């Protein structure tokens with residue numbers, strides 16, 4: 001397997017009212033050609049920002065990449081010029097965004113929104129680009145693509161729009177697709193369809209994929225590796241099965257298996273992790289998860305844990321990762 | 335699309351009727367006699383003649399029937415006759431409207447082109463020295479009254495530098511030539527354009543800034559499109575939607591604003607006709623002008639709706 005993407009020590013900052021938001025705090029990971037990775041974590045943990053950074057799409061102002069490398073096919077995207085990035089965006093790396101309702105231009109027919117990327121990157125003429133667009137829409141399962149290509153986004157349902165977005169992302173057969181919570185805004189039944197669709201297309205086209213999700217269950221079946229993010233840090237990274245069976249970070253444990261609690265209505269429900277993520281306006285001292293962690297010790301407040309190698313291709317940023325193997329649910333005493 | 339436009343047109347009909355009723359009531363309250371206004375001056379005027387004409391014109395009829403007759407006349411293009419020159423008011427309007435439309439058109443083109451361009455640059459280079467420069471220009475533009483600007487322009491560019499003529503439609507005593515006419519229209523058009531440029535610029539800046547933050551602009555970037563395509567196709571098209579309303583509103587304001595500028599520059603348009611009518615208490619002409627102004631405002635509403643539906647498909651398919 002050849003290495004497609006290698007991100008090293010990526011840090012992203014935003015300025016807001018004289019303070020600096022530490023959105024991404026030195027994340028490193030890699031992805032092979034044709035591989036698949038899920039990035040999970042609560043909302044605000046820096047998943048989207050981390051991806052936008054490698055595409056050079058962090059809005060500046062207010063944001064900027066503080067440091068790091070993002071080697072894509074050996075080239076550092078963080079040092080690439082806008083002109084070089086433009087040739088990579090949409091052609092080599094494509095992205096599907098969270099909200100299909102707002103991610104398509106409301107005043108342009110979807111046909112134009114598909115063909116403009118095709119014409120830009122593939123040098124096809126208008127008719128060929130149109131043919132290609134229809135072919136792509138058919139591939140993502142949109143009925144009547146030849147007619148619907150003239151329609152505007154408001155004439156489609158949410159699920160259909162996300163199919164259009166996926167078709168748009170895949171028109172130039174990119175080697176990497178970044179899907180940023182593509183199903184969050186959709187109905188549950190449609191969610192599964194979209195995940196299925198992207199998985200099939202990935203197999204068909206042989207591209208690598210990064211799934212961003214706050215719902216690990218949804219994407220667990222379609223990825224090799226999972227990367228757990230918390231407040232801009234990677235706290236655990238492992239092959240998907242290993243992560244499920246042997247989580248080595250309390251936060252992952254919390255995401256996967258929280259202790260069932262009895263509700264006021266005497267109904268069993270999964271408890272979410274108590275507390276709030278830390279304030280990103282201050283540099284984090286110690287372990288970022290410590291304030292919410294039932295297993296915290298004095299050391300956790302003072303020293304930020306590094307990513308320990310805890311197994312084959314399995315890393316965890318917890319001082320107590322070894323002891324964690326003794327428990328299977330979050331909150332259970334050590 | 336056509337259905338939408340026809341619907342907008344129909345919605346305007348009650349408005350139009352309302353306006354004619356108001357104008358009619360005003361007309362009957364006006365000093366001077368509508369009869370006299372309708373009699374052209376080459377008819378010998380005697381008391382008997384007037385009585386006869388009053389009967390002919392139906393001024394002894396109840397008010398609502400008078401209104402219907404009056405409307406009938408208007409629909410046939412008869413707005414009465416000037417007290418002063420005895421010319422037909424509709425003929426006066428028809429002969430003077432091209433000059434006003436030319437002035438409005440040139441001035442509006444200047445302000446739309448400049449306003450949209452400067453506003454967009456301002457937004458794209460937010461907080462740069464250019465942005466601050468344009469903002470200062472905008473405040474100055476909004477706060478200078480156009481008649482004052484007109485006088486300053488005449489003083490500097492016509493009297494001192496002699497680049498442009500001080501007034502008139504063409505050079506007196508010469509054949510009409512477009513170049514000469516455009517030299518004449520430039521200063522008054524500029525005087526009218528500055529305020530509008532500033533207004534359009536401010537709205538465009540705000541609108542572009544808002545659109546830039548939208549998800550679909552990020553999508554366009556993520557596709558690797560050229561910056562120009564992103565700005566012109568994806569940003570401007572959407573940013574234009576609120577700006578169109580402002581341009582539409584300004585059509586009517588511009589028409590009214592041309593009254594003073596036409597007078598300063600001796601521009602032979604509707605505005606000058608109106609000022610002459612006011613000073614001469616020429617009520618039929620004044621009424622004609624009021625009616626025309628209302629029509630212009632309604633027409634600009636319709637134009638705005640049309641422009642809207644061209645830019646925004648959601649309205650077209652409503």
Ligand SMILES: Nc1ncnc2c1ncn2[C@@H]1O[C@H](COP(=O)(O)OP(=O)(O)O)[C@@H](O)[C@H]1O
Nearest residue numbers: 014021023042043044045046047048049050062
């Ligand atoms: N445009 C922005 N301006 C200021 N702060 C931002 C901006 N975008 C993201 N952030 C900050 O970055 C953090 C991470 O955001 P994001 O990557 O969108 O989280 P998520 O994991 O939900 O995708 C957020 O907490 C937010 O404070």
Ligand SMILES: [Mg+2]
Nearest residue numbers: 047048049180
């Ligand atoms: Mg996100």
